[in-house]
Amino acid sequence: MKRFSQWVLVTSVPKVRRRSRVTPPWWFTLPALLLFAFVVLVPSARGVYYAFTDWDGLDPELAFVGLRNFTDMLNDGDALQAVWHTLLIAVAITVIQNGIGLLLALGVNSTIKTRNFLRVLLFAPAVVTPIVTAYLWRNLLGPDGAVNAVLGPWGRDWLGDPDLALWMVVLVVVWQFAGYSMVIFLAGLQSIPREIYEAAAIDGTGPVRRFWSIVRPLLAPAITINLMLSIIGGIKLFDQVYALTGGGPGHATDTISTLIYKDAFTLGEFGYSIALAVVLTVIVAIVSAGQFAVLSRNERAAS
Template sequence: MWFVLPALALYILAMLYPLASGAVLAFTDWNGLSAGWNFTWFDNFVRVATDPSALRALLNQLLIAITFPILQNVAGLGLAVALNSRIKSRFVLRTIFFTPAVLTPVILAFLWQYIYSNNGTLNSVLELVGLDALKQSWLGDPKLALWAIIIVITWQYTGYSMVIYLAGLQGVPKEILEAAEVDGASKFQSFFKVTFPLLAPSVTINIILSSVIGLKVFDQVYAMTGGGPGDATQTLTVYQYLRAFNYGEFGYGTAVALVLALIVSLVSALQYKFLRRNEEAAS
């Protein structure tokens, strides 16, 4: 216990105390600057549930949290299968695909903001190949902006899931695959009947991590659009930041953050329970 105490003290100071303080402030009208505040009890939470802007931000956040994990895991698994082969450049390609995952999200967001701009790389390439009709205001069109951001997030973190799936693929016993081949299974059948069920632990890790990232995403949205145009790309994370720091409604912003934390915890717990059951069934 004596060896645990220093780490436990640091954890309490850096994690539990700020969490408890934030939970208290969520029930107040603190503006972030004044020395005192008044308890408003559940008024902030009622406002979160009734404010159209907050509900729109929640829907956008959930859309990212649903579509991003699907796209990331499908792309990551595809890359892992492709790079689990014996092609000579597989190690270089693994590094290239994983690199975006370790780069700063804000830097990548500004890079993609230029790519998506009206005179940026994407529209220039489309014009170069004669597809002028497909040129768009990618971040200026409310119907396209959120999807453009989802593509950026997927591009950044696909390499992360690829590495986890690669580790899972390399742990699949070759004897089982050889037995399936002897029994006459095609490569397609061998993958979906043998390999994929054995990747259940990797699937669990990737889906939970990508869902949490989707529910917490902030940097890319704020750097690329600031929540615009209008509130087309405003997520709950951006909404809470603007309310707390731009409008001086720190208590309300903290309440939004607490609601988001509860959503993340609930979604993660349900996913873990469901995916663990699938792991047990697969084993």
């Protein structure tokens, strides 16, 4: 965390000190690049090839089918629905998780006595494996679970109702990772020099104005990191969905990732499944590149 707050400091106040350094020769990166190519790039590229075949994961004879897997996707209601669910989940998680994370960070950054205890408590869920959290919530949200026991007559079939199940997935992810966003925001908040607050207080600003004109711009790097992490995490969400609902009822909570898994390992349609994975990769790449471009422009404007 310490390293991170230093980084935030350096990027947010770039003009303070800039060391002049000799640029190291590019071939210093060669060993790392070769390893990366061998472990990631080459296998991925070879994997992409299968997206254009009808491979079933077993038969050594496979036929090249061109773009058929991709055109099939356009006619596959389940796949289109899964893309929609994925985007919905990603946006909902990004907005809610970071909203709550920011409020929590502002709270535990204040001078309340129990702040250290609260920081640990709020971050604790992020330490647990997502699959464990999901099974826990699956029991809590069951028809006879603790949630319904507390709610009594207002209890619902949270995971069995197709209109609610998707939001329960979002709830579980936000519950687990709001503390994670909080920690990153907190690091950003602590890098804001106290003098700026004092100067603003002397100028007579209220808390809202202080947040909007000082905290928000100086927090820009932390916001960038948090939005990137949560939107990418949301788009490729798998564990929580699979453990909570298995994509059901029906296909009501299927995401691209759960479909990839089902198509490959339950149905043996590896070619189609890999084509879906390629689409997922493209979506992640476009969204994160776009988001990064917008946010880093804001960051520059803010600093």
